[in-house]
Amino acid sequence: MTSSPATPLTDASEGRFAGRRVLAIGTYDSFVKTAAMIGRRFEAEGASLKLAALAASAGQLSLRQLRAGGVHETVPIVAAQRLVNERLFRDAHVVIAVVDGGRARELFLALAAADLSREPSRPIVAVASPGVVLADHLAGFMSRAPADLVCFNTESDLALYQAAAAEIGVDDTNGIVTGLLGLDHAPRPAPQGRPSVVFFEQPVIPARRMQRLHILGELTALARRFPDADIAIKLRHARDETAHHNARFHLEDLAREVFARGGRPDNLTFTHEPASELLERASLAVTVSSTVAIEAMARGVPTRIISDFGVSEALGTGFFVGSGCLAPMASLTPHMPETVDRDWLAARSGASPDAEALLSRCVGLLQGQDGLGAALPLRSLVPAYGSPDWLAFALGRAGPIALHAPHLIEKPKLGAGLVAAMAKRLRQVRRFTPRG
Template sequence: MVSERKDAGPEAGKTKAGGRFAGRQVLALGTFDSFLRTAVVIGRMFEQQGATLKIAALAAAGQKAQLSDRQLKAGGIHENVPMVSAETLVKSRLFRDSAVVIAVIDGGRARELFLSLNASDLAREKSRPILAIASPGLALAEHLAGYMSRAPADILCFNAPGERAQYVEAAGEIGVDPSNAIVTGLLGLDRRPRAPSAAARPSIVFFEQPVIPPRRMQRNHLLAGLTDVARGRPDVDVLIKLRHAKGETVHHEARFHFEDIARKLFSRGGQPANLRFTHEPAPELLERASLAVTVSSTVAVEAMARGVPTRIVSDFGISEALGTAYFVGSGCFAPLSGLSPDMPDVTRRTWLDERSGASTDPEALLGRCAELIGRQDELGAALPMRSLAPAYGSAGFVAYALGIGGPVAVHAPHLLDKPMRGVTFIGSVAARLRQARVIRQRRKP
């Protein structure tokens, strides 16, 4: 559990009297930092309509320090945040007393949660939480796999109409009921128009991603290119917003952390005085940025929505793997060598409004939740849960997998192969050692 925080903000726990969710409890559930931040932002929307907001983190397997105090504070979270497994959460009053659970969780945790719900006895309750799943950011890869992991939700929020259409089409192929799909846009996006900048110096802010691009060579090129920009424009501050601090846990941990790359790069030519790394929250950086730059981060859409001139790094081309394909049509691609704080806002509004996820519709979620709560109240019993099949496989396969390995066989079937792989590896090493001994014996005079 995250330790108790002493710096609770003035807005923490505030609930408006009245409102369509008055007297209801809403649980904001996340996994990693950006996930939990988005869940809380959405939860505050319910809080503003009368709900009491609770916050919890869904524990990821093997993660002991999933959320640091710095990460919580940067996300505007001042409440205590218990960290629990899916199985423990589903059994808890924190979960069962909630009218709505806003889950912003990765695909693995979604499967764990729905498998735990499938094994629970919520059908005996007079009511159960309405479970809505939203996205923490842009859906850049494994779209259909991610959608199907979350398909058993009562409400499945999509960033853009095209993504919902993709889910509906795939659902129709195998018989998944797509009526839970709604388009809300990126509900965690900060769309406030930024105040006129009072910064004394122009600034270029690069927003780093831990594994995009993934290769050391590519990340070397990024930092070297930004360093060249800083050296070429000593009158400009070049800020590199790091995704996480060394030792912190995130959904995708950096294999080649920029601070490690910097030590080697700057040992040869020194670090320019006008280039520095920062952990300041993205919204604060966007307030004063002359230019926002990234490869494919969600913050690019936020910058565009707030009117900040934005550029997508084109040095590595356009590909689905890097997420740059998402920005085709934005008009914002540029090479590192051409970056300047004087670059204008060239975002194509049609792309931004129709395809980026920047156009948000909270009422689509709020209204659907109120509708399902009302339906459950009229019924006087818990609404039936959506089936795991066929989103997780045919009914026959799901039953077979659960029978031979329990939930892990559905959630993470690769784990069932590990003992066999281990035996094979050990056997292989043993065979090589035996072969080496035979060779040595043959060489003896």
């Protein structure tokens, strides 16, 4: 998914962020892409922009993934503790962080240890989501709570955060509703040429081998029923690439079993084209619960959410209850009408992103810091990360890893080796410079 670029000012040097430096950081491909898209909104108002990624796993980014997301800059991959001590971070006026919950805790633990409040100034840190929030809502919200600004996709997400914050005493005044800032919601032109059905895969939804075989079988049957239409399967990542969640049963591998019973229809293909380009010509977009469904709905593309496996939180299909778009795969055709409930789309999906709340709050925080002549105080890790007693106990026993990756120290026998391997990997810095 790519977003329509922010409307540039007549003269960016006169923008609200003229002379300011913005650092946009992510983890995996969709995270870096969204961070860059948000960063470009600041750039359109005069800021200079740099990108980086927080180290998460080996091979977490490829050049193809970055290019597909519209990222052509150099993207250093740096561990959080190292990043917050580098000029790249400390010289930034604003840091946009689009990271998973574990990396968010890692980042804010590193910030607390660095104690930037002693500096003449520090970056204003804002966090945002790369897509719809399907699971672990409160855990994810609290992982990001120490940020200066937390961007929420919907009013209901913000309300949940505020309710939980009130229960335990977290300051919730950093919460703002921005919608899905990585979403392109511009209407698309009417598609030309052959009808095109695009299925957008998710790596672990559904997670079971039989479920994924069923999807492939139904898409194959669809291709055979409509030989005059193109059926494309948009893969989340290639076999040798990494995403936030890697596919346990890669569809290209399962396809050998499905096609062995009758071959692959000529009009059925696998693709790694950017989702935005596929939506430009799709007559129907199909998925289980991917964020791309929201983009398709917002852009006027007829969309269906697969209901073959029922409705559940685990599949993310519960998010789409009320959309009017759930349907079994056997009912799919290349010429299905738009059925999305526009009231649901406007109120519940985050499909109308607006960065103004983020931009204006950043302006206010920066001006407040300038007037103070000293770094703004960092927001406390307590109680979002737990009580003072718990933090002292956990950090004293195992250090920051006890809070951002406790599963690594609880594996019998392998724990010490995994921790050592992770520490070594996180010290590494790699740079990618996509080239055309």
